[in-house]
Amino acid sequence: MIQMADTHLTEEEIQAAVRVLRSGALRQGPECDAFENEFAALTGAKHAVSCANGSASLHLAYTAVLEPGDEVLVPSFTFFATASMAIQSGMKPILCDVDPDTYLLDLADAEKRLTPKTRGIAPVHLFGNACDVDQIRAFARKHGLKIIWDAAQAQGTRWKGEDIGALGEAVCYSFYPTKNLFVGEGGMVTTPDSELAHRMRFLRTHGQTEKYTHTMLGWNYRMTDVEAAIGRAQMKRLPDMLAIRQRNAGILTAGLREMKGLRLQRVTESSTHSWHQFCLVVDRSAFGMTREKLMEHMKRAGVATAIHYPRAVHQQPVIEERYGRMQLPVSERLTETILALPVHHVLTEADAHKIVRAMRSAVFAN
């Protein structure tokens, strides 16, 4: 069975973790410092602040950049944490619709939702496809907004040739096992702003500015040296892993783009997509099969598939309860029609061709 992800570490990564375990240094220490420096160098960012996971990276960035009571524009078609961590930081997420082809934040819809309290915007480089950075920056400048980039799914994504980690005041990453770079649980925020990096480092350790002196309220959001050692070792193979994802996405794109009833995610102009996920939309009537039937067919053909996401953020029970029901038709339509195919770094060329064949054979399986 071709799975959606492969989360095995290499022997070198395992040995890096074992070395730390043997040393007895189980907390945040020199490996985290080195991982931060190397991740900053990799992305071209001035600073990188490691933390416990991607949600923590958003919590640190929202808290360090914005104020409680502020409103933040957030795409509704994303993983829950982009919005929930704004709430946890005392802000109100203003959920916006997305573009039907790129699945990324729709600025025309966002503009309609601005109020005098709107102070931030949290674009998501969803599935590894870069947002139009120039457009978002211009929009933020025009409306006086701070930008918190959610790059949880976008290690290796580039915009006009530059790594997206170097393109923002606060760029938030996750290193969860299915991500392009994975260590178990882990996160990072990159920033060009030394003061902001400082603040996030304090927030990460209960706002402690000197031992047992707490000058702000924070959390324990530290990464440990075990995960940092894995991350450092894995960064060496990141270019190769990204190249395999690119190659696989190329095979899937070539094999599927002309198929009636399928619409592939449109890669944003100037974006180098890092293919965390390969997603497409299934038009049931043109394709002649529902998405769910197609998933069953793929499973029988030995290929796992997945739905990212079956509910938009505004459809989550806790969000409806808090802010009431709202309608965002593009996001809702995507939840009903989107499908993710395997594209990960362990798939062979033959696997990618097998996925294409399985998709093509669905047409005859009707």
Ligand SMILES: Cc1ncc(COP(=O)(O)O)c(C=O)c1O
């Ligand atoms: C877009 C997005 N934001 C935030 C997160 C949260 O990251 P983590 O699971 O590491 O807390 C994820 C993780 O799936 C994500 O995909």
